[in-house]
Amino acid sequence: MRTLFDKLWDAHRVEGAAIGGHDLIAIDRLLLHERTGGVALKSLAEKGLRPLDPKRAFAVMDHIVSFREGRDRDEARSPGGGAFITETRAMATEAGLNLIDTDHPSQGIVHVIAPELAIAAPGLTLVCPDSHTCSLGALGALAWGIGSSEAEHALATGCVRVKKPKQMRIRIEGRLPPGVTAKDLALHIIANYGANGGNGCAIEYSGEAVADLDIEARLTLCNLAVEFAAFTAVIAPDEKTRAFLEGKPFAPPSNVLRQRLETDEQAVFDREILIEATTVSPQISWGTSPEETISLSGRVPTDGREKALRYMGLAPGMPIEGVPIGGAFIGSCTNGRLSDLVSAAKVLRGRKVAEGVRAVCVPGSQGVKREAERQGLDVIFKDAGFEWGAPGCAMCFYAGGETFAPGTRVVSSTNRNFEGRQGPGVRTHLTNPAVVAASAVAGRIASPSSLPVREEAA
Ligand SMILES: CC(C)[C@H](C(=O)O)[C@@H](O)C(=O)O
Numbered sequence: 509m510r511t512l513f514d515k516l517w518d519a520h521r522v523e524g525a526a527i528g529g530h531d532l533i534a535i536d537r538l539l540l541h542e543r544t545g546g547v548a549l550k551s552l553a554e555k556g557l558r559p560l561d562p563k564r565a566f567a568v569m570d571h572i573v574s575f576r577e578g579r580d581r582d583e584a585r586s587p588g589g590g591a592f593i594t595e596t597r598a599m600a601t602e603a604g605l606n607l608i609d610t611d612h613p614s615q616g617i618v619h620v621i622a623p624e625l626a627i628a629a630p631g632l633t634l635v636c637p638d639s640h641t642c643s644l645g646a647l648g649a650l651a652w653g654i655g656s657s658e659a660e661h662a663l664a665t666g667c668v669r670v671k672k673p674k675q676m677r678i679r680i681e682g683r684l685p686p687g688v689t690a691k692d693l694a695l696h697i698i699a700n701y702g703a704n705g706g707n708g709c710a711i712e713y714s715g716e717a718v719a720d721l722d723i724e725a726r727l728t729l730c731n732l733a734v735e736f737a738a739f740t741a742v743i744a745p746d747e748k749t750r751a752f753l754e755g756k757p758f759a760p761p762s763n764v765l766r767q768r769l770e771t772d773e774q775a776v777f778d779r780e781i782l783i784e785a786t787t788v789s790p791q792i793s794w795g796t797s798p799e800e801t802i803s804l805s806g807r808v809p810t811d812g813r814e815k816a817l818r819y820m821g822l823a824p825g826m827p828i829e830g831v832p833i834g835g836a837f838i839g840s841c842t843n844g845r846l847s848d849l850v851s852a853a854k855v856l857r858g859r860k861v862a863e864g865v866r867a868v869c870v871p872g873s874q875g876v877k878r879e880a881e882r883q884g885l886d887v888i889f890k891d892a893g894f895e896w897g898a899p900g901c902a903m904c905f906y907a908g909g910e911t912f913a914p915g916t917r918v919v920s921s922t923n924r925n926f927e928g929r930q931g932p933g934v935r936t937h938l939t940n941p942a943v944v945a946a947s948a949v950a951g952r953i954a955s956p957s958s959l960p961v962r963e964e965a966a
């Protein structure tokens with residue numbers, strides 16, 4: 509009796525190659541970005557080695573690229589950052605990798621474009637020197653983040669040496685209430701079990717509420733697994749997965765996509781968690797770790813955590829709703845997909861961002877941007893007073909260069925709220941895109957339902 513994860517693992521474990529408790533796992537597809545992937549390519553070239561199978565590797569530009577609409581090809585968002593772009597391009601080209609360059613029609617955040625292009629698909633192993641590679645497990649792939657030197661190894665050998673993790677199943681039964689998203693579910697889990705709750709495990713998310721999620725929402729749920737200290741996350745592929753991937757450029761053939769891939773009924777996990785979906789509410793982080801999260805209608809905790817409170821400029825026991833903000837960001841591999849932009853635009857339509865708030869939306873990929881523009885979402889965002897950016901990680905993490913002013917309180921659709929994550933002194937509150945939009949309009953942390961009724965709707 510095996511779990512889905514066991515099946516993925518066994519199908520890729522190289523027989524007879526285990527050493528010191530580690531297995532050798534064959535990698536189907538390797539993703540690299542200009543921030544950490546370029547390092548791996550450079551180191552490999554310096555050793556005089558070449559990728560074993562360059563067409564299995566994809567070099568993507570996302571972390572350092574400028575998010576200025578109309579940016580130039582080599583324009584970075586941090587001083588000196590252009591070298592990451594030009595060097596990665598040169599080495600990826602020389603090595604014969606698939607290159608998704610800054611001006612490529614599919615460019616975007618690696619974890620956003622891998623599903624869009626079906627580079628990630630059920631049954632495949634994928635690695636990338638980036639921690640949020642766990643997102644791709646949402647498609648039934650075995651995908652996890654590695655270091656640059658492991659990426660170099662994977663390029664050269666097509667394999668990665670890795671210890672098989674323990675396994676945890678998180679079943680989410682029942683239905684999420686209206687207005688509660690996959691982001692809220694993920695934050696709820698981290699808040700309740702702690703940022704170390706995943707404890708290095710491979711997590712399988714299952715249950716009615718997970719089956720109900722569309723693929724983009726599943727990607728969001730799995731994206732935050734690494735903030736739960738999990739090795740990775742997986743979700744069994746279903747008809748939605750197949751429908752999502754079919755016909756995309758790198759999709760496996762239909763008969764492969766149709767294979768059943770799921771946990772056997774009697775399979776045993778090292779740990780099981782059961783969550784009742786109806787108990788989950790919209791969430792927002794108040795502190796400097798994703799576990800420092802409360803319900804949007806809740807109050808800042810009164811027990812300890814003084815350092816986080818001081819950094820965030822909050823007092824124990826105060827309601828989080830109503831706290832004035834200076835910035836809003838919608839984007840990232842967590843919530844920078846079309847459905848995220850749609851949910852924010854629904855709140856923004858016919859409304860304006862409050863004075864004194866800098867609001868920025870950066871679609872996760874060129875594909876997301878194109879579709880959003882086709883639907884007129886860019887007009888809604890811009891009319892409301894949002895900046896509309898060019899795809900990339902943008903303000904999800906500070907890379908030097910442009911950011912919010914020090915001390916600015918920012919509501920953000922991203923996944924990390926560490927001190928300085930979005931810039932020196934910047935205070936990040938993680939939440940879902942609709943709450944980001946509502947807060948931008950209100951000029952304070954606010955739920956969409958608390959906004960005054962729009963004139964046209966009155
Ligand atoms: C730069 C990269 C290695 C990093 C990661 O691994 O996650 C980044 O994407 C992040 O989100 O902090």
Ligand code: SF4
Binds near residue numbers: 617638842901923
């Ligand atoms: S969008 Fe943010 S979390 Fe995602 S890969 Fe980029 S920097 Fe990392």
